[in-house]
Amino acid sequence: xxxxxxxxxxxxxxxxxxxxxxxxxxxxxxxxxxxxxxxxxxxxxxxxxxxxxxxxxxxxxxxxxxxxxxxxxxxxxxxxxxxxxxxxxxxxxxxxxxxxxxxxxxxxxxxxxxxxxxxxxxxxxxxxxxxxxxxxxxxxxxxxxxxxxxxxxxxxxxxxxxxxxxxxxxxxxxxxxxxxxxx
Amino acid sequence: xxxxxxxxxxxxxxxxxxxxxxxxxxxxxxxxxxxxxxxxxxxxxxxxxxxxxxxxxxxxxxxxxxxxxxxxxxxxxxxxxxxxxxxxxxxxxxxxxxxxxxxxxxxxxxxxxxxxxxxxxxxxxxxxxxxxxxxxxxxxxxxxxxxxxxxxxxxxxxxxxxxxxxxxxxxxxxxxxxxxxxxxxxxxxxxxxxxxxxxxxxxxxxxxxxxxxxxxxxxxxxxxxxxxxxxxxxxxxxxxxxxxxxxxxxxxxxxxxxxxxxxxxxxxxxxxxxxxxxxxxxxxxxxxxxxxxxxxxxxxxxxxxxxxxxxxxxxxxxxxxxxxxxxxxxxxxxxxxxxxxxxxxxxxxxxxxxxxxxxxxxxxxxxxxxxxxxxxxxxxxxxxxxxxxxxxxxxxxxxxxxxxxxxxxxxxxxxxxxxxxxxxxxxxxxxxxxxxxxxxxxxxxxx
Numbered sequence: 001x002x003x004x005x006x007x008x009x010x011x012x013x014x015x016x017x018x019x020x021x022x023x024x025x026x027x028x029x030x031x032x033x034x035x036x037x038x039x040x041x042x043x044x045x046x047x048x049x050x051x052x053x054x055x056x057x058x059x060x061x062x063x064x065x066x067x068x069x070x071x072x073x074x075x076x077x078x079x080x081x082x083x084x085x086x087x088x089x090x091x092x093x094x095x096x097x098x099x100x101x102x103x104x105x106x107x108x109x110x111x112x113x114x115x116x117x118x119x120x121x122x123x124x125x126x127x128x129x130x131x132x133x134x135x136x137x138x139x140x141x142x143x144x145x146x147x148x149x150x151x152x153x154x155x156x157x158x159x160x161x162x163x164x165x166x167x168x169x170x171x172x173x174x175x176x177x178x179x180x181x182x183x
Numbered sequence: 184x185x186x187x188x189x190x191x192x193x194x195x196x197x198x199x200x201x202x203x204x205x206x207x208x209x210x211x212x213x214x215x216x217x218x219x220x221x222x223x224x225x226x227x228x229x230x231x232x233x234x235x236x237x238x239x240x241x242x243x244x245x246x247x248x249x250x251x252x253x254x255x256x257x258x259x260x261x262x263x264x265x266x267x268x269x270x271x272x273x274x275x276x277x278x279x280x281x282x283x284x285x286x287x288x289x290x291x292x293x294x295x296x297x298x299x300x301x302x303x304x305x306x307x308x309x310x311x312x313x314x315x316x317x318x319x320x321x322x323x324x325x326x327x328x329x330x331x332x333x334x335x336x337x338x339x340x341x342x343x344x345x346x347x348x349x350x351x352x353x354x355x356x357x358x359x360x361x362x363x364x365x366x367x368x369x370x371x372x373x374x375x376x377x378x379x380x381x382x383x384x385x386x387x388x389x390x391x392x393x394x395x396x397x398x399x400x401x402x403x404x405x406x407x408x409x410x411x412x413x414x415x416x417x418x419x420x421x422x423x424x425x426x427x428x429x430x431x432x433x434x435x436x437x438x439x440x441x442x443x444x445x446x447x448x449x450x451x452x453x454x455x456x457x458x459x460x461x462x463x464x465x466x467x468x469x470x471x472x473x474x475x476x477x478x479x480x481x482x483x484x485x486x487x488x489x490x491x492x493x494x495x496x497x498x499x500x501x502x503x504x505x506x507x508x509x510x511x512x513x514x515x516x517x518x519x520x521x522x523x524x525x526x527x528x529x530x531x532x533x534x535x536x537x538x539x540x541x542x543x544x545x546x547x548x549x550x551x552x553x554x555x556x557x558x559x560x561x562x563x564x565x566x567x568x569x570x571x572x573x574x575x576x577x578x579x580x581x582x583x584x585x586x587x588x589x590x591x592x593x594x595x596x597x598x599x600x601x602x603x604x605x606x607x608x609x610x611x612x613x614x615x616x617x618x619x620x621x622x623x624x625x626x627x628x629x630x
Contacts, residue, residue: 037466040252040440043245047437051430065242068433073239075248076473079466088467089206089474090526094568096204097577097586107203114200115209118231118478121216125232155235166209 014175014182022182025168026085029161033082039075043068062144070151077158081165105173112170119163126156186489187498193218193485198524207526208471212478219485234480238473242433243345243355246297247472249436250342252465253443254301257292259457259464260447263305265410266291271313272399272407279381279388281317282327283374285310289331290370291414293338295421295439297345299564299572300468302332307579320387321584323380326592329572330373330600333561338366339422340436343560346531347553351539355432358553359422360618365554368613369561369603376599417442426621472528479532486533496541507545514538515559515604522563527571531560551607554614558604565593565600 013019050064083089096104132138133149140146175182193214200210212231219227238244257263270284277283288310292302306328314324336343339359348355381388421439424430430438447453499510518538522530535556542552564572567590576589607613 033466037462040248040462040465043248044252044437044440047245047249047434048441051434051438055429068245069239069242072245072248073235075466076470077235080470080474083467083470083474084206086463086467088471089208090471090571090574091204091206092201092210092524092526092568093204093574093577095202099204104204108205111200111203111205111209114205114213118209118212118216121228122212122231122235125229126235128229129232129236151239155239159232159235 012180014171014180018171019182022168022171025164029081029085029165029168032161033079033085036075036079036082039071039079043071043075046071062142063146066140066142066144066146070146070154073151074154074158077155078161080158081161084162084165084169102176105176109170109173109177112166112173115166116163116170119159119166122159123156123163126152126159130156186491187494189218189222190486190489190491190494193482197482201525207529208474208478211475211482211526211529215478215481215485219481219488222485222488230484231481234477234484237480238477241349243349244473244476245433246340246345246436247342248465248469249433249440250297250340251300251468251472252461253436253440254292254296254298254304255461255464255468256440256443256447257295257301258304258308259461260443260450260452262413262443262447262450262452263288263292264309265407266414267305267309267313269407269410272404275391276396277378278385278390279319279323279377280390281310281314281319282324282377282381282388285314285324285327286331286370286373286377289328289334290338290367291411292332293334293366295414295417295443296335297340297342297436299332299335299561300575302335303328303572303575303579306332307576311580315581315583317391318386318389322588322592323377323387324592325576325580325584325589326594326596327373327377329565329576329589329593330596331370333564333572333600334366334370336560336564337362337369337554337557339363340425340439341557343531343557344553345432347535347556350532350535351543351549351553353549353553356426357550357618357622360426360621361550361554361614362557363617364613365558365603365607368606369558369600372599372603373596376595380595413446417446475526475528476532479526479529482529483533483536487536492537492540495537496544499541507547510541510545511547511555511608514542515555518556518559519562519566522559523566523568527560527563530563548611548615550618551611551614554607555604558600558607562597562600562604565597567593 046064046068050061050068054060130149130152133147133152138148140148172182197211197214200214201207216231219230267284267288270287271281274280274284274287285306289302289306292305296302311324311328315321335341339362341359341362344358344362345355347353348358377388417439420442421435424438425432425435444453447457499505499513505513518530518534521534539549539552543549567573573589577586580589
């Protein structure tokens with residue numbers, strides 16, 4: 001503990017709230033991502049169940065297709081933040097690849113505002129769409145007609161986590177540009 | 184400002200954003216959002232989220248994580264390694280034999296998986312080190328792996344044809360069958376090229392030395408053939424059951440994923456480490472594709488709002504007075520050109536909705552066009568400066584392979600693929616014969 005406090009006092013470090021934010025958000029999104037990655041098995045299970053129940057037992061279930069779709073949305077939106085942390089996202093790297101790490105971070109920390117801008121509007125849309133679904137008890141247009149607010153809420157949470165992670169990545173890039181330690 | 188100018192401005196802004204090296208989904212999503220706000224004001228603020236709902240309703244998209252998971256399962260568990268050894272022994276004695284074996288391995292992987300990522304991962308981790316160790320020319324083998332893995336989106340199952348089928352509203356079963364012969368045609372052209380080139384320049388791909396071949400007994404050789412049972416079982420349970428109407432499209436991809444897991448488990452290859460790597464890489468790559476598609480859908484929605492489909496039709500037919508086939512060639516050329524600089528998945532989502540209605544109204548067969556589209560996609564995947572296969576190759580290749588090598592390696596293969604594309608345009612039956620045989624009606628190419 002005391003060692004940590006000493007480190008915090010040292011110059012050349014990012015301010016401690018920033019470091020706490022980065023540590024906290026990264027840990028949270030890693031945990032969420034490690035759970036979300038098992039979503040592949042759940043999707044597989046639902047789809048196999050659909051095919052067995054329909055073909056072998058001749059009982060088609062109304063809910064399987066939508067359930068699988070909901071799982072898919074949850075999978076990539078909740079896992080998104082962790083994939084951002086792992087740097088899984090493709091970039092056009094003709095120039096990017098030739099730059100020094102610091103130059104890369106410099107450009108990333110500038111264009112991060114564009115990324116955050118997009119995510120804020122995604123989140124805003126998510127909020128209003130979820131609020132609408134809650135208020136009017138919106139149901140999907142289908143035979144199963146599930147309530148839409150639970151999945152919309154999960155999707156909005158996923159986008160929110162993505163936004164938090166984008167800000168965390170921004171702080172890490174900024175730290176590299178101004179030459180300070182963050183971790 | 185005219186709509187054409189706005190559309191051009193959008194593309195230009197996107198290019199500038201991409202050059203900065205920001206993640207593709209962020210760059211495209213940002214351009215879509217800001218243009219929607221500038222064009223339509225506050226009412227468009229919820230447009231970015233609307234595309235998540237569009238995506239939510241695209242049921243066939245579920246094939247994407249299934250195939251990605253399956254690909255990594257095959258590569259991480261080492262099943263693909265067994266398969267490689269089989270081809271290695273059987274094709275080794277030919278000039279350039281190991282490169283030919285690698286191409287055949289890629290065909291087998293392509294028939295089990297709907298993306299080129301799986302072939303890239305397997306090619307770079309299994310085949311590449313082996314080929315380099317045996318003094319194969321590095322430029323040659325890099326090209327073989329990139330071109331071979333691109334077959335993943337042509338030979339059924341194919342995620343690109345699923346996406347095309349959704350956008351063009353065409354049956355995926357017919358599209359998949361239409362991809363069989365064009366895929367095999369391209370593979371044969373690759374093999375012919377390797378064979379001829381290595382016959383003329385033996386140092387590029389020496390055959391396996393005689394001593395080494397004699398070390399492997401005939402019994403051993405036939406035992407290795409058992410590795411070939413795995414793809415047959417997976418292909419039957421996945422594509423076979425789908426074409427027989429037992430499983431639906433999406434279910435068949437889940438069956439494939441299950442089969443790959445079961446085979447790996449049966450062979451005792453599933454460890455904690457294999458599972459962890461498979462799940463993590465699947466999550467990363469699935470999210471990468473899904474977020475790009477999400478942003479591209481928003482971009483496409485803005486284009487749609489601008490009336491871009493009509494604008495292109497007026498430009499091609501009325502202003503330039505082009506013949507239908509000229510329009511077709513122009514479309515392919517612009518697609519390859521744009522595919523060089525822009526993200527290929529995003530291009531598919533943005534451009535296909537613009538081109539497909541025009542293709543149908545000109546009277547071309549949309550199934551046949553789907554195949555042309557996929558070949559063009561394959562080329563776009565490989566051409567610098569932007570291509571997924573290039574991107575993946577760079578991430579996976581050993582350090583002795585430079586970017587220059589990677590860029591140079593694709594030249595002959597891009598030429599071969601262009602030849603293949605031309606052949607399919609001139610002889611549409613290459614694509615249409617199988618679906619018309621299976622579905623029992625004569626498909627008309629509309630030429």
